[in-house]
Amino acid sequence: MNERIRDISQLDRVIHEPARLQILMFLREVEEADFLYLQREGGFSTGNLSGHLSKLEDAGYIRIRKMFKGKMPLTVCRLTAGGEKALRTYCEQIAAIVQDPRKSE
């Protein structure tokens, strides 16, 4: 039991934040999405979303690129393979931590 609780400290701190987890979970289910769409979906403020995207990009979990659709500049975000793997690992860790020990016995 103690060991499982101790595993909480092993969680990826970049992902272990509701807004960043929300962004990653969202990007996992689409090919790509732009800044404005993510902002509306998650209900983030501009500065808040910018900060979280920067952290996720620095960790190599998402790729951000500037593109144009017609004359409209878009900042498009996409989950990287590393990001997908990190998210999967995080979900497995969380599942293992919250698993009821009585059920596994």
Place this chain on the structure above:
Amino acid sequence: MGEQSFPETPGRRAAAYWFIDGLPEVVAGAGLVALGGGAVWFHQIKPYSWPVRVTFLVLGLVSLMVVFGLNRSISLWLKSHVTFPRTGYVRPPCEWEEVAEKETVLTLGLEGGAPPPDQNVTRFRISTIGVIICAQFLAGVVPNPFGLPIAMSGAAMLLYLLHRNSERPYHWAAVLLLAAAGFGAMLLRMSQDENSWAAILIGGVWLAAQGAWRLLGYVRRNPRSGAVDFQRQ
């Protein structure tokens, strides 16, 4: 149908996003109106001069291209000016070209369950435009004056059933209008040939009206805001 009835999962929501502004319906509807309207007009004036006939032919070909080939490109261009500056851009999980290869497309909606999120555009082309094209054949086969009412009622019923679990369900009152238009057109006493093309015309007007209504609601709900962009912190 408003934004509030959008599906719950992000993937499904992204797929439904293609229809949020009604632009694909407006574009496809306009193409069908040009095709059906041009053909009905051609049958009414029956032109003998070749330049006029060629003009009609070119109009028909351009309309077909708009409906089947350029629908996505034109919609995307319009979306880049209308939708993306308002509510952003998202690409659904899978591109429609890949989906078109899958045989599951043939069973869309018939199985009763929710379709996969990546079948938005393909589904629209097969089960909306396809149904209207089928109505054209039916209106040309069933003897006058019952061709149009039967074809449009059948199309209305199919559109309602095929789309009831899709990313873009049609309201029962909206499809009832389509069926009513078929009965209304019966009063115009058109020939069998005209009937057949009138089905496309009615379907196109109906589709464009659906899209325009949706577009109006979308623009009203989402006023164009100032540019929001990503800045490194």
